[in-house]
Amino acid sequence: MDNSIRYMVSIAIAVVVTLAAFYLMHRLISGAAGDRQELEQPPGIRFGPIEIEQDFETKERRKPEPPPPPDTPPPPPDISVTEVEKVRTPMPDLNLPNLNLGTSGGPPVLGNFGMDRTAEGDVVPLVRINPQYPRDAAMNQIEGYVTIEFTITETGSVRNPRVIDARPPRVFDREAIRAILRWKFKPRVIDGVAVERQAIQTLDFTLDDSA
Secondary structure, eight states: OHHHHHHHHHHHHHHHHHHHHHHHHHHHHHHHHHHHHHHHSOOOOOOOOOOOOOOOOOOOOOOOOOOOOOOOOOOOOOOOOOOOOOOOOOOOOOOOOOOOOOOSSSOOOSSBOOOOOBSSTTOOEEEOOOOOOOHHHHHTTOOEEEEEEEEEOTTSOEEEEEEEEEESTTTSHHHHHHHHTTOEEOOEEETTEEEOEEEEEEEEEBOOOOO
16 A cells, blocks of 8 residues: 555656656747847847047148258368479499390390301291390390201291200290291292291300490
8 A cells, every 4th residue: 555655656746847847848948939039139229320520630731941042152272282393213323234136127136146057048037036135144144046946837937946956055945936936938839839848047145245
């Protein structure tokens, strides 16, 4: 008997709890719908344009007044220019050997040079450039000669010069070769055709002490 009463009481409590739960759920759903409706249908509010009062102070820009014209500048002061006298420095006397000037139409050279000792008698120089006398040799009163062997081309120019004898050695070689390379010769002609030929020329370097 007690068990049946407990069972009936439990069923009644369960029914009450279930109904209460359904009621609460209904209220929650109804409240959410009402809130949504209130949000979706707000009261009519109209926003008009917002007027902002702008109070700007207009500042007038004034152009700066131009500066007054400058007064007439004073004339430049007179500057007296002192005349500078030219000082002539006397040149010291140097004891140099007398320099002989070549007479073959070329530039002046120091000393004499020989042009007559050739290997072949029919070698005719058309252009002869005087060799320069080395300064050290002239200052030291050194004389000598250089014998050069070279090739006369078909056009009369000089090619492949080489020193075969020199006294003193290597003193006048450079100037002698430099001069002989600028010489021009009458080319040898055989049967109407210009051919190369070998030649030997001796250049004498001497100082003229007659003065």
